[in-house]
Amino acid sequence: MARRRPQAMAAVSSGAGGAVYRSRDPVRNLRLRVRLQRGTSSGPLLPQAPPLLTGPALPGLSDRAGTGARRPPEEEEEEAEVGWQEKLFSQFEVDLYQNESACQTPLDRQYREEILKLEKAGGRKNCRIFTYTDHDRFTNLEEHCQKVTDSDHEVPSYLAERMANVRRRRQDCRPTEASSLKSKIITWEPSEEFIKNNHVINTPVQTMYIMGDLGPYGKLGRREYEHVLCTIKVDDNGVITVKPDFTDTKGAYQIEVDGEKREVWKYTIENASVQMKPEEEEREQRVFRDLYGRYKEYLSGLVGSEFEMTLPGTLRLFVNGEIVSAQGYEYDNLYVHFFVELPNQWSSPAFQQLSGVTQTCATKALGWENVAYFSYLFTLEMFFTQGVESQDSLPQWPVLYFEVLSLDFWQRYRVEGYGSLVLPASPGLHNLTIPTWRPVELGTVAELRRFFIGGSPELEDITYVRTPSTFKGERLSRFGFRTETTGSVTFRLYCLQQSKAFLETSAMRQRMQSVLDRLGGFSQQGSVYSVLEAFQRARRRMQEARESLPQDLISASASAVHQSQEP
């Protein structure tokens, strides 16, 4: 069963331009009908129309029309239905291949046999219309001589010539298996044959030419009268290019031949493929849909549909962090000790370790600085719950405090620097380089001690780096505190935030509204909910009280109500 369902994509240019079609069906079902007619008649191709003069430009034809009887009517028109890669022989080929010495390749010999068979069966059916298929030498030569520019002196370049000699192969010929390990991956001295076999152009495009032999009657079979009527290129992806396009509504195409007399030939091309029945088409669609649906179900079964969610009203901050390196420090054998401080409204799960110590790393020189690489990975998970009372003030974000220390071979232990890092409030990637400082004392004695023995002034409370946790005043004064700048530490943090608030899609809430405002909404809802709760409780109490009342009282009151309601 054949089907062709062309959906014209883009006609490149009108007239002689081609058109591109798409089809998923096997291309062997493509059939074209070509009608060729000598253009002496003025109207469309009608076999019984009498030959008329078409204009003053054709004096030669008028002579012919005059002689008339010499020209047999069947020469004027020819119709052929051509399938994909169907070989129709031209007169030239018939003459050529009957000669056995002209056959060089197996293809030539095959043609020769076919021609002999045809001759025995009574000659070929087509006369002027013939085809060149993908295997013919013509296609290679045609592409070889293709001009790319409009210069008159264009000559194919060396690369074009070498490419023309490379045999084309079809896509299904040799899929390379990359997984198997060949014994020899590299061939150091390739032979000519090897090069030719491996420099194959896997052209995914198959071409076919429908040609017309437009020579004068009785003198068919001359190469110079061969003209391309139609070029069909088929891609592996089902893209069919027909150049020129099918003549559906436009008039026939014309070719002017300069021969003994100037002649005009007209031809039309039609799509003659068998169309598919609509039921079959629907069945095919259903099969595809089932297949894709089943595969999608399989995939989603693998993936599942659960995911950890947070409680409403909480924000979960998930940080994938890494201490990458420390650079610019005086001494060697550095390590970093850090911990995370959570402010009031933050909490972390029980298993979460909020501190860490890296390994001790000996530095190396990179550029002007000594750098130590840690590649220390840590993960932090924290929850933020907004209380009702602190809605006005901005929440504090957790801070990571760290200190860089050095411990050398003589077990001298020194503080190299203190620093702090506020966890970023926006999700995403953050590359942060934090400079550090260390406290110094006045005078040289402390420095001498640090150099010879080790030991240096340390901070009692590392949170002093930002705001000491014990500080409760309004102004922090660090007057009298001396420090010295030391190197810096590089962190790489990936922050993720998860909250049910991000799922809010009501039109009232803007996209850029901050998370905290949205979290605040939950607390408002919380208060509304608590009011509702209180109401429910009161109602329940009232109902219980009603039940405990003696029955006669209720009935009396009910009857009283009834009486009052009656007129």
Next chain:
Amino acid sequence: RLHSDPIVPIEPPQSSHRAHREPPRPRSAALERRRPVPAGAAWRPLSGLTAGQTHVDDPQADDVTYWCHPIDVHYATKGLQGWPRLHVQVWHQDALGRRHVLGYGFCHVPAAPGLHSVRCATWRPLGERRERLRRRWVGGGAGLAEPAAAAAAGACDRFRLRCEAGGSVHLQLGVVLRHFARYGVCCG
């Protein structure tokens, strides 16, 4: 009702993934790299290889080795814990066929979608002075007893280790996150 988990396909960008390394000493010849991608329990690889090894490359010019080794993994997850990590080991193979490790590196797979140029710093364990001398002249040296443990989530035992800084491995990772927004996760 079909619902999909957040899927984290980790794909290299269109131009092939490029990884290059700066060796610590110019005389380090042929380098190769192994890269397991350990992830937590909630993560399941759907497709792609989670471990692999590049070929051996010899830096001719510069001190940079180019592998162009692709990494293409597709994960499905039920939670945020155990985000996948990339564990890289750089090995050296000399003309006699001996191999020893030049560096261990660890980094998180980026959690933000997009194209990331990640520089993974590497280090290698430092022996005592005699071992270091031997390593300088003859080669070899101690490696980690359990490399995977160093990449593990806890990694509380890192402080026991003494190491020295190595080179760095550059990775270009393109990360696509799917359906994370459905569960209220904002990835930036």
